[in-house]
Amino acid sequence: MTGDGTRVAHAGLPDPVPGQPFLPGPVFAAPYHLDPVAGPQPGTPGYGRPDNPTRVALEAAIGELEGGECVAFASGMAAIAAVFQVCGRNGSVVVPSDGYFAGRALAEQMLPSVRYAPTAGPAPDFAGVSLVLLESPANPGLDMCDLPALSAAAHAAGALVAVDNTTATPLGQRPLDLGADVSVASGTKALAGHSDVLIGYVATRDAGLAEKFRSWRALGGAIPGPFEAWLVHRSMGTLDLRLARQSTNAAAVAEVLAAHPAVVSVRWPGRPADPAYDLARKQLRRVPGVVTFTLADKAAVDRFLTASTLIAAATSFGGLHTTADRREQWGDDVSPGLVRLSCGIEDEADLVADLQAALKAV
Template sequence: MTETAGDGTRAVRAGLPEPVAHEPSLPGPVFAAHYHLPGEPAGPYTYGRDENPTWTRLEQAIGELESPEAPAETVVFPSGMGAVSAVLFSQLRSGDAVVLPSDGYQALPLVREALEGYGVEVRTAPTAGDAQRTLVDGARLLWIESPANPGLDVCDIRRLCRAARAAGALVAVDNTLATPLGQRPLDLGADFSVASGTKALTGHGDVLLGYVSCRDPRSAAAVRKWRKTAGAVTGPMEAWLAHRSLATLQLRVDRQAANALALARALRERPEVTGLRHPGLPEDPAHTVAAGQMRGGRFGCVVSFTLPDRAHAERFLGALLLVDEATSFGGVRSSAERRGRWGGDAVPEGFIRLSVGVEDPDDLLADVERALDRARGRAAT
């Protein structure tokens, strides 16, 4: 594929094999625990825990999207946390230090507990203001999440990568919310781009998936070795579904980004809404930095905001018709939740994380406005 190919073309063609007469353009999933293996155990496929042709095609596809201008290797996992764990536990040893975001994904405290149990020093700082930069001296690895979930703060990835490089630290970026069409961490200086493919990458809410992309073959080999050791392997059907879903990635991401920005603009007119965040809003604290590193005006599908209290938020969620009350984000169907119900995020009781789907924007905005009116009306009575 040429370097000038557009994002949509790349997404549609990524990872496809050369055409073969009378064969499908995307071959079906290969179900195999073992392969015919005469003689010495050499060849691309030897055992089902190590490699699978369906994984290979998906890994090639994601690599083409994460790093179209330089060779990169991708390793897929059965979940985003599988990918996160593979990077952290393949790179860190007892006595090392790692810098994590204090406002990142709510499973990171579980990771911190495990790392500290293995003798790894864990340092934390918020995403905003590049605060993690002050903690990289002496660290082995800097873990960035930008935009952060669920608060949507953004850090300057280039700046943090320069600081980490000067300190001799590796950098991993959780690119889940942005997707490779919205942000390319490897181009910004990161060593690892990590994501939960469960979210916008696959986009249909029916696949658990994770992946790690990197340009250093030794780093990729260490991650792949961890996958084999832990047995954290992806099912061929899930890998095939994920690859199939990539064809619509650009269409979905662009529609979701446009819908999210439209919703954010509407929400800023609501008096009961406070703490509104979306990197695409010019007045958002993260906008300037996000505009400098997120691609094509794709600022993500998530809008976060706070309603007056828990009861008000629950009335709002209960009144929605087109928005599912569910966790996760990035799906074609809009979803929302009161994030505080999980207890793992430092957010107000009325904090809402709304993942915007691909519905007609007028219908979606009308549904949210109606639900807000109903929730406020009940409060008034």
């Protein structure tokens, strides 16, 4: 296998043709010309909802990184909805009690039977379960779980396993290599990485499941636009470089936070003191640039954000710019002082200096 930097730079690109660009621009089309006699033909675009060559190229690129067949959606939530619809309608579904709160809300609305379990365990009994959704590292708490062990236990009970790979990205871990049936993610975050596009995807090695995902997407209409697909494909070429800087920054930020008396707690799986450190060493090829920490209360977070000049108050994560998100404000069931910090690609020394100055205000 070639290195990560080579893989992301070349993933999904067409064969070189003189006079043509490395990555062709987006194809904008609702209908396409059909053969006037034969009509629609397999492998030839006929209508924009199921067919678009720009989206197909992006799916090929993500599929190379995830190690499976990719189906792209208009957002991460649309991708999760497809997983619930396709994999979770015939029995109970287990979802992480500490995972992305909107995923839990969606499960409660869509599914007839939902069970909850913490990411770090203990794992529940999987009897009667059709789908186990895992999130490792979990968002926002960054706990991890043993993906091969839980996948084996779920499969023994007849359940499918989907892993939310948003935080780790396919360069951080490949859930399909670790026993999962489906890898699902919001590409809005680090995969696209420029805070300017919404997109999601599922990846699987099961051709039957992939076809069901495509069918659900075509019927449900959660189609990513061609320009969005092109933007993500273009941005993926620097994924290796961006993740490397973000992870380096996160390591420095985590140490500063852990040493400061105003900080109640710090989570980053790359720190030896972190409860998820051993699993991170075992499962993650690289630790993401997200650090979660807790200050005393909302007022302390307010002072921190107001004092910083480099850390922007914004939700989402994985972008070029360092951002901080007080998660309780969105309805997440966490402490009012819990902050998810997404490290950007700023110089480490500048980011650390700004962080230290902001903590003085706390």
